[in-house]
Amino acid sequence: MRHLLTLRETSESDIRFLLDTATALKEILQRPVKKVPTLRGRAMVTCFYENSTRTRTSFEMAAKIMSAEAINIAVAQSSVAKGESLKDTVRTLQALQADCLVVRHPSSGAAHFIASQVRIPVVNAGDGRHEHPTQGLLDLFTIRQIKGELQGLEVAIVGDIAHSRVARSNIWGLTRMGARVRLVGPRTLLPADVDRLPVQVYTDLRSGLEGVDVVNVLRLQTERMEKGLLPSLREYSRLFGISVQSLRVARPDVLVLHPGPMNRGVEISDEVADGACGVRSAVEEQVTNGVAVRMAVLYLLMGGGGMSGQD
């Protein structure tokens, strides 16, 4: 594997290999001294053209735990603000001897473009509404760890699917691993190409949640949303908000995920977010698992081992 750009283009065996590698590396996070020399002398550069708390920080933690240098480009203070093109910026980072680029960008397809411009590995940390493969992998990892396996599970992705790169990476990753995926949300927030996706569609929350093993809750991504798609936040929350009450039709051991950031009281209630009232919420475990998954990705791209595909 030379890059990690999408889960759509990642084979089942590569996904399994990444998840198994992350399982092995997660043990390091539990040690009193969280440091191994595996990637000593390598440099990862993160370049985020959109906001981020957990994704950027967990890439940085992952690199540092494995003794790689982690350098962040503050895009707002960089030469991007002087009009430098994306191509020139990433070529400059390569010329500075970066060994790996981790990029987040508002345009769908930006990660593929960057990968075509440089010789070093590129990791897509979210490109527009297209994909966010490391989030997809950490969701698969979390579900697998708690449920034992992914094969045969019924997973509902609920909310603003149209603007969500997390939804797309989940759809491709989960179905490749043998889970069934339902998309649940108002018609205005379903993607235009929904008929071509390997999913079942529900525009009613109750039927969408009936009998599911896992619910992955998404934020309304207003920064990518045209006006007029929703009557009001209150209305959305009443019809599609995930609460203890709305989870009653799911399986009794239903697992709740959310990639963050959460808008409490809109798409998810406090009780569900915090795992109160008997709800099994994995929101914080997802964050921890994100470090292990990104360690696996960086290790496989910059250091040991290799994988097929995605040249």
Ligand code: NCD
């Ligand atoms: C997601 C993203 O940026 O796509 N966040 C994340 O990486 N954890 C989801 C979101 O912004 O709602």
